[in-house]
Amino acid sequence: MRTLLRTVLGGVTAGLAVLACATPARPVAAADAGYDVLVFSKTAGFRHDSIPAGIQAIRDLGAANNFSVTATEDAAAFTTGNLGRYAAVVFLNTTGDVLDGGQQAAFESYIRGGGGFVGVHSAADTEYDWPFYGQLVGAWFASHPAIQQATVRVEDRAHAATAHLPQAWTRTDEWYNYQTNARSTAHVLASLDESSYSGGSMGGDHPHSWCKTLDGGRSFYTGGGHTIESYADPAFRAHLLGGIRYAAGRTHADCRPETGYTTLYDGATAGWSQAGPGGFTNTDATLTSYDGLGLYWYTQREYADYSLKLDWRMAGDDNSGVFVGFPASDDPWSAVNKGYEIQIDATDTPDRTTGAVYGFQSADLAARDAALNPPGEWNTYELLVQGQRLQVFLNGVKINDFTNTDPARSLAGHVGIQNHGTGDDVSFRNIRIRDLGGAGGGDTTVEAEAYSSASGVTPFDKPGAHGGRTLGYIDPGDWAGYDGLDLTGVTALVARVVSGGPGGTIEVRADSPTGPVLGSVAVPNTGGWTSFADVSTGLSGVPTGAHTLYLTFAGTGNGLFDVDDVTLRRGTGGGGRTGPVVGLAGKCLDVRNAATADGTQVQLYSCNGTGAQQWTVGSDGMLKALGKCLDVSGGGTADGTKIQLWTCNGTGAQNWSAQPDKTVRNPQSGKCLDVEGNNPADSTPVHLWTCYANPNQQWTLP
Template sequence: MQRTARLATIAAALLLGSAALPAGHAAESAAPAAAEAGKEAGKEKKDKKDKKEGENVLVFSKTAGFRHDSIPDGIAAVQQLGEENGFTVEATEDAARFTPENLAKYDAVVWLSTTGDVLDDAQQTAFEEYVQAGGGYVGVHAAADTEYDWPWYGQLAGTYFDSHPAIQEATVHVEDHEHPATEHLEDSWVRTDELYNYQSNPRARTRVLATLDESTYTGGNMGDDHPITWCQDFDGGRSFYTGLGHTKESYAEPEFRQHLLGGIQYATGAVEATCAPPGGGDEPGYTPIFDGTSLDGWQQAGPGSFELNDDGTMTSTGGMGLLWYEAKQFSSYSLKLDWKMAGDDNSGVFIGFPASDDPWSAVDNGYEIQIDATDAEDKTTGAVYGFQSADIEARDGALNPPGEWNTYELVVEGENLKLYLNDVLINDFTNTDPVRSLTDGHVGLQNHGDGDEVSFRNVRVKELTTPVP
């Protein structure tokens, strides 16, 4: 099918489907907290941007490890793209330019095949504050081979470099044709480059734009899902990364140059794009409590555990136990998370229970939103376990089968719980039990027992404006 026909079909489908999409479920977020440190610099940067034409881009290419001989070609390409598309470009290898005052001049910083430890602690802090104030990041190729001892940077880039085979031809599969970096490409893009393997799969934390087809070359080690280009809205800013761009020839290729241009335009904010991971994170006001990188803030109660996987997910093992978020209690909130069963498995989301190292405390004092392929109607997927069945017809229409991801949204206001499955309301429950209350408590995930394998990702919470009495 020709690209134009494909776009026309997609556009028509989106136009028809938009009328049927449900409105946002969660109430408006609470009034913003006081501005954080570094926000004033961001405001000054925005004010400057409003007063000028075009954007300002800094290309940073310092190396403390392997140095790519394509760096001069990359700098020249970005400079020419700037001349042709109305943004200014400065290039540097001087890390001393990473100060709050200097970084505030730029809408995005391109890390062009940087390697090794290139910033000191103060410079790292300045760049973190720059991104938190709305700055953009573009990582090209060896930018993933940079700053291994700076975890924040690894999250910004999406993951770290692991290894690579020899330069060779391979097929790139484009997943997202809406992003400016990939909208010009066909579904398959055949090109020659040095093809990175990564330490982890960034899919759970980013929006993957393109993947490598490992069957078309030798030396890949990530299997059927091998991301090579992705973007994300990260810590207040915008992040775009492409693993392509090793060779000098890349920067003379029209398709790659347009790919790079689209990434820069997204990172500067000149062009809008959706960069939330599938299934969540795109709504304002949500705070990740599990982003795939660690279990900080969580505590295991009882036997079994959850295993943290390289792809940003966690999977239940053993039990019966409960992984609960001890860092904070919630009163009026929207809790969103993605879950996937391997087969006929059992797990659940617990809410409204007090802190305890006994998993049965959550059973006796809170409520479980069940995940179970087969059981009685009040004890299967979408049920408030033992209290109220889901709307089975609505549930069955919305439910994805084992092996595929589903998204729960739990909206708790006062003693009312509304449960959405993949944006469809499937349960509306009001607590009347005087022993239990939804108005304050912790949230947790059940590891049910041996043989039950349920995975979770993208757990995030939005606290709502005013609890309902």
């Protein structure tokens, strides 16, 4: 963002990448620097009659896109000196053993030294006895059915080989099955929908095109290209061109393997909300900003430790940014003032240009410039947040490493994208996140209405609900599933519920709505459809790693209850851990005068080992001392609300969640346990306050 909006710059915009039905030429902001490509089509097995058409297509692409083409079937071209002339080598429908030992050594040296490889179709049916080649191509051919029409599912619409394609690309070709799945070692760009044709044998996860790196080298493979007709198809030609440009280092991409991510946006905007003026159009699974200054933010969850990935493109000298670590708010300036922006801007000052943590830390500009694609082309960010450390990756290259030390800000919170103002037009695709909270020990909260799959239930707008909606219309036998949740270390579930109906039961399962019950909890009538309460249960038999979590619902009658959100708690089960809670200046959380009356003030005091400082951290989210619970007075949410000792009652006022940044958060209010005035003196009260993760909000639990 910038403080002042800019006027539209005349004559600076670049044409968006168009596709499919046009010429093989590529609409980009500036031509690539010239380079040379070697096309190798030697066969020692089956020979494709499409090879001449493929060579001519690549020559046409070169003539339109500033690269020259040398075509050969002579393996003698594979010498160290000769290969050094080429930015990329294309294996065009090669088959069998085509290189001898010396030629293999020269080619391996070329790739590891920074060369590029493009494999087309039966390049996967080549050099089976050469392990390096297997690594390079990504997977070897196993079998194929008859030529037929199929649907290609495009997973990455930022890579130059696939950015022009629709999400579902229907075409006719010969569809390979492979001996192994490339997903574990390569970044999958597109996969085959095995339900759309006959003869797929990879169990539904069927990569078709991918990219990867190998030491300094770059590799691109496509399973397409068997038929002569493929090479006259503008969409396939553009696909091939993007792969050549990537292999030659003329465009950049994040080609690291990618698994375990949950989609936040890939065309559907459920869970997103606009704060401030302007907004985003939503066309072709692409969000494009207009007007502003505003923020489009994901309301359904806050995140603490995570990897956020998204694809973005500028049309010209535009301005936008990605925000992390801000609290829920309808005011976009809340994110500006309490979170951090990772900037997108081609031309601003070092601390306010692409890759910078806006106003705080410049990117490594040399690394940034080497990884950045120009306006008109897509780029990929990874924002890796671990505690108060933020690492920024651009197209797979680390360009910034920032640590938050500002007590008024945090890296834990919501995520969002900015619409900066009129004329600042930036587009976004494929926003996805991987929750890393399991290994780090933090709790995970999920908005119940943000399910991945469901039966019977429906989101329901409701005042007082977190994010403004609940999971409603719950009847016996209904269920909701939540994909990709890391269940490592989870020992309990806390659900925020509301019911003016008969109530019922929530059952917790993993991987199937009919799987074993990990735990269950009764939901009472809470006193009306606007009276929220928290219910909790311990869990057992919880698997580790990423799984789909299912909530199944039981009871009698209809309209049992609504679920607002669920929190997965991590920690020991049973009675929990007991000991001091240590905070500011090494002092302890203390019950004033060791009194047990409801309403007794909780305070900071020098550690003395007495019962007034012995707290039990339960798997149910409660903190207990002297037989009673740490409590937010009146269930309040205002800054400064008293923190006291109170008879345990299971309400949200007594639920506490330890965060990776060492804050202790009350999920009901979204605020933190805080030492008043940052004062380390004995007897200083603790109260509720907006979370900043400053020293007077950092606690070490037993």
